[in-house]
Amino acid sequence: MLIPTIGIEVHVELKSNAKVYSKAKNAYSNEPNTFVDVIDLGYPGVLPKLNEQVIKNALKACLACHCKINELMHFDRKNYFYPDLPKGYQITQQDTPIGYDGYLEIEVDGKKKKIGIERIHIEEDTCKSIHSLTGTLLNFNRAGVPLIEIVSKPDIASPEEAVAYVETLRETLLYLGISDVKIEEGSMRCDTNISLKEENAKEFGTKVEIKNIGSITNVGLSLNYEIQRQKELINQGVKIIEETRRFDDNTNTTILMRVKETGNDYRYFPEPDIPYVKLPNEWLDEIRKNMPKLPNELREEYKQLGLNYNNIKTLIANPDIAKFLDSLSCDKVISSNLLTGDILAYMNKNKVSFEQLNLDSNLFVELVSMISNNELSSKQVKELLPVFLEKKESPKKLVKELGLVQISDTDTLLKIVRDVIKNNPNSVIDYESGLDRAIKYLMGQIMKESRGQANPQMANKLLLEELSKIEK
Amino acid sequence: MDKLSEKQVKHVANLARLDVSDEKMEHYRYQLADILTEIDKILSVDIKTDELLIAPTNNCNKYSADEVCDMLKKADIFKNANNVSDDYIVVPRVIDND
Numbered sequence: 001m002l003i004p005t006i007g008i009e010v011h012v013e014l015k016s017n018a019k020v021y022s023k024a025k026n027a028y029s030n031e032p033n034t035f036v037d038v039i040d041l042g043y044p045g046v047l048p049k050l051n052e053q054v055i056k057n058a059l060k061a062c063l064a065c066h067c068k069i070n071e072l073m074h075f076d077r078k079n080y081f082y083p084d085l086p087k088g089y090q091i092t093q094q095d096t097p098i099g100y101d102g103y104l105e106i107e108v109d110g111k112k113k114k115i116g117i118e119r120i121h122i123e124e125d126t127c128k129s130i131h132s133l134t135g136t137l138l139n140f141n142r143a144g145v146p147l148i149e150i151v152s153k154p155d156i157a158s159p160e161e162a163v164a165y166v167e168t169l170r171e172t173l174l175y176l177g178i179s180d181v182k183i184e185e186g187s188m189r190c191d192t193n194i195s196l197k198e199e200n201a202k203e204f205g206t207k208v209e210i211k212n213i214g215s216i217t218n219v220g221l222s223l224n225y226e227i228q229r230q231k232e233l234i235n236q237g238v239k240i241i242e243e244t245r246r247f248d249d250n251t252n253t254t255i256l257m258r259v260k261e262t263g264n265d266y267r268y269f270p271e272p273d274i275p276y277v278k279l280p281n282e283w284l285d286e287i288r289k290n291m292p293k294l295p296n297e298l299r300e301e302y303k304q305l306g307l308n309y310n311n312i313k314t315l316i317a318n319p320d321i322a323k324f325l326d327s328l329s330c331d332k333v334i335s336s337n338l339l340t341g342d343i344l345a346y347m348n349k350n351k352v353s354f355e356q357l358n359l360d361s362n363l364f365v366e367l368v369s370m371i372s373n374n375e376l377s378s379k380q381v382k383e384l385l386p387v388f389l390e391k392k393e394s395p396k397k398l399v400k401e402l403g404l405v406q407i408s409d410t411d412t413l414l415k416i417v418r419d420v421i422k423n424n425p426n427s428v429i430d431y432e433s434g435l436d437r438a439i440k441y442l443m444g445q446i447m448k449e450s451r452g453q454a455n456p457q458m459a460n461k462l463l464l465e466e467l468s469k470i471e472k
Numbered sequence: 473m474d475k476l477s478e479k480q481v482k483h484v485a486n487l488a489r490l491d492v493s494d495e496k497m498e499h500y501r502y503q504l505a506d507i508l509t510e511i512d513k514i515l516s517v518d519i520k521t522d523e524l525l526i527a528p529t530n531n532c533n534k535y536s537a538d539e540v541c542d543m544l545k546k547a548d549i550f551k552n553a554n555n556v557s558d559d560y561i562v563v564p565r566v567i568d569n570d
Contacts, residue, residue, distance in 0.1 A: 024541075033560065041544075049534075049535075051537075052535035132565075270526035275526070275529070
């Protein structure tokens with residue numbers, strides 16, 4: 001049986017004020033060719049100067065991916081002629097990547113697996129080219145934007161693992177706060193390598209590289225297609241050729257691209273304009289000390305707290321909500337239900353971010369304790385929440401204003417319970433003959449009679465007590 | 473080295489994105505071989521070191537603070553371009569399809 005071997009290269013744009021080797025602004029602009037200086041354009045005689053923030057951000061990524069660190073490193077020139085790089089070379093790290101030999105833990109179908117990371121190195125982005133009918137248009141705003149390239153080992157054994165790897169990497173970098181990691185907008189870009197071999201074969205098959213993968217879903221789709229394509233060729237006795245293909249998301253297929261130079265053709269040599277780079281120990285200590293909780297760690301914590309799978313997934317995808325939850329000292333299950341349920345729905349409906357919501361943690365804790373003390377029914381919570389989120393006032397006060405106070409007085413509840421039993425003799429008979437839904441119906445009647453204000457736990461208890469008396 | 477093969481010259485020309493005419497081909501075959509002969513002379517010098525020399529001193533790099541400085545004006549950038557259109561520098565179309 002033919003099995004796939006997959007490796008992934010991910011380029012990530014790092015956040016910083018200035019670019020990696022120049023002091024031009026590192027940001028997106030609607031106006032082309034405005035965030036540019038002489039270094040980005042490769043004018044003769046200009047010298048690159050390494051931005052310290054870029055090194056710090058890259059270090060964060062390396063430590064989060066359990067990499068060893070090259071504390072003394074240098075940069076290299078990767079030579080090629082293409083209009084997106086007017087210097088004729090890209091300043092990158094070939095010999096001494098800042099990080100190497102790390103791993104990232106992924107989970108597929110409940111099974112954990114460590115995917116090795118070969119290397120993480122720093123380099124500069126190229127300018128953006130737009131190909132029109134009459135020529136290629138160049139926008140140098142992106143030239144010199146700091147990048148890290150994260151190269152996995154060929155440890156990935158299926159498209160599902162590939163998707164999990166990219167997703168885990170994306171989440172990790174997001175939590176580190178060092179990149180936007182938006183695949184759709186190009187601040188995170190994936191290239192995959194895939195080859196097939198017979199299960200027991202020692203040597204890898206010929207690898208094919210897939211570029212232009214515009215989303216995490218497409219990582220899976222493109223690999224699935226490519227596995228199928230290569231299987232068919234191999235079964236027909238056709239030899240696979242080493243080539244670069246691109247993913248076409250209109251047809252969900254891969255298409256052969258123009259072949260660019262590889263390996264020796266890049267004529268790497270050390271960049272003489274940047275002296276040896278020695279990482280200060282203080283930086284490493286500081287970064288280790290201030291490392292935020294990362295998604296894999298948070299996932300374990302949430303499982304221990306008893307949160308369900310969907311809530312965990314939603315929390316991990318929304319770091320600001322996860323951070324808020326982390327800061328609370330109240331019932332985490334109720335809190336996570338509220339945050340990932342009604343509150344997230346409110347945010348989506350009203351198109352507000354969590355930051356814009358400006359949720360006060362003390363008031364939120366007050367609300368959670370009201371729910372955990374059974375002072376509010378779930379229906380009342382739904383009614384209260386939008387008002388609470390808008391007015392940002394004490395939920396206790398709002399409950400009174402909205403007339404949402406629960407009836408928790410035994411005498412009042414008992415009267416309602418007895419009336420309902422009296423008025424629904426058929427349901428009582430159903431209950432006695434063992435029909436569970438009869439109790440739901442009777443509870444519904446109680447909630448209706450009390451205009452939704454009956455304390456459900458108390459009413460349920462009283463109802464069962466009264467029914468057992470009838471049985472006797 | 474006597475001379476390079478035509479294939480070798482064409483490969484180097486392609487990396488530099490240069491067209492080499494037939495009449496110049498012969499000239500370059502000898503000229504590039506001469507350059508390689510000179511490089512062989514340099515390589516024959518015994519320098520006995522395992523350490524890669526990338527800078528003339530052992531002083532380490534000084535970092536640049538993460539601050540934005542004045543950038544170029546678009547008009548100044550375009551002074552060095554042969555062809556511009558609206559906000560872009562234009563070069564001959566570099567891909568065949570797409």
